[in-house]
Amino acid sequence: MDLFLKIIAAAAMGMMVFYAWRAYQHWQEQGPKARKGDWQAVLLPLTLVVGLVVLLIAMVR
Amino acid sequence: MPNTDYTIAHGSARAVATNKVLKNTYMLLSATLVFSALMAGLSIMLAVPSWVYLVSVIGAMVLGIFVLPRTANASTGIGMIFLITGLLGFGLGAILTTYLALPKGPQIIGTAFAGTGLIFLGLSGYALTSKRDFSFMGGFLFAGIMVVFIVGIANLFLALPALSLAISGAIILLMSGFILFDTSRIINGGETNYIMATYGLYLSIFNIFISLLQILGIMGDE
Numbered sequence: 001m002d003l004f005l006k007i008i009a010a011a012a013m014g015m016m017v018f019y020a021w022r023a024y025q026h027w028q029e030q031g032p033k034a035r036k037g038d039w040q041a042v043l044l045p046l047t048l049v050v051g052l053v054v055l056l057i058a059m060v061r
Numbered sequence: 062m063p064n065t066d067y068t069i070a071h072g073s074a075r076a077v078a079t080n081k082v083l084k085n086t087y088m089l090l091s092a093t094l095v096f097s098a099l100m101a102g103l104s105i106m107l108a109v110p111s112w113v114y115l116v117s118v119i120g121a122m123v124l125g126i127f128v129l130p131r132t133a134n135a136s137t138g139i140g141m142i143f144l145i146t147g148l149l150g151f152g153l154g155a156i157l158t159t160y161l162a163l164p165k166g167p168q169i170i171g172t173a174f175a176g177t178g179l180i181f182l183g184l185s186g187y188a189l190t191s192k193r194d195f196s197f198m199g200g201f202l203f204a205g206i207m208v209v210f211i212v213g214i215a216n217l218f219l220a221l222p223a224l225s226l227a228i229s230g231a232i233i234l235l236m237s238g239f240i241l242f243d244t245s246r247i248i249n250g251g252e253t254n255y256i257m258a259t260y261g262l263y264l265s266i267f268n269i270f271i272s273l274l275q276i277l278g279i280m281g282d283e
Contacts, residue, residue: 002112005112005115006217006218008115008119009115009119009217010214010217010218012118012119012122012123013210013213013214013217014210014214015122015126016122016206016210017207017210017211017214019126020203020206020207020210021203021207023199023203024200024203024204024207026199027196027199027200027202027203028199028200031196031197031199031200032194032196032197033197034197034198035197038193038195038197041191041193041195042195042198042238042241045183045184045187045237045241046234046237046238048183049180049183049184049233049234049237050234052176052179052180053176053230053233053273053276056172056173056175056176056273056277057276057277057280057281059172060165060168060169060172060277060280060281061280061281061282
């Protein structure tokens with residue numbers, strides 16, 4: 001990739017960091033907090049996603 | 062008794078409104094995905110160079126951050142979401158052209174497509190049936206996005222394949238989290254605008270597909 005394109009991409013990604021920072025602050029201050037069992041309910045599907053990705057990798061190798 | 066009746070009526074009205082947002086979101090999401098696929102096909106036919114992807118993504122990013130939130134409550138929001146997803150689809154075509162030229166390219170694209178569909182359907186089904194509120198993940202997900210972008214900026218100049226692989230893996234996990242987060246916000250009344258809900262889900266699907274392409278490309282020795 002040309003240096004010029006890399007700099008443009010870096011600037012756009014920097015803008016996204018700023019946007020994500022504002023969203024992060026909003027959710028940290030006003031978002032609900034996790035209750036008991038909430039994170040376990042997230043980890044189960046995410047583990048299945050990891051398993052699926054591993055399976056897909058095995059299929060293309 | 063009148064209070065109970067009111068509560069039931071109020072709860073029922075909320076459920077109807079939520080179902081309407083959900084139905085409109087999935088209809089608009091389907092339409093934007095089909096439109097994106099058509100634009101990607103056009104881009105493949107025109108054999109556009111790979112830098113078009115970057116220009117399209119930056120253009121879509123700017124429109125998504127600065128224009129879409131201002132138009133999402135008006136009819137122009139529909140046109141704007143099609144413009145953004147069309148741009149992303151056109152850019153995606155440039156990447157697909159590169160993959161199609163590889164020996165295992167069509168297989169990688171097909172596998173990434175099937176994988177993205179399975180992840181989206183599985184996670185949406187899980188969020189819809191469990192009816193849990195996943196909005197507690199908001200701070201974590203946006204912190205993760207910030208880290209991924211900062212590492213991504215570094216890797217633009219370092220160009221380390223292992224780091225690209227790690228970034229793609231992290232994006233798949235974060236976007237999977239966003240599918241749970243966005244879907245639960247729709248069903249719990251946190252998101253009432255179906256255009257913004259569509260935009261969130263579309264971005265998750267798009268990013269999972271691109272990241273899967275990259276992972277399968279690297280791991281498939283392409």
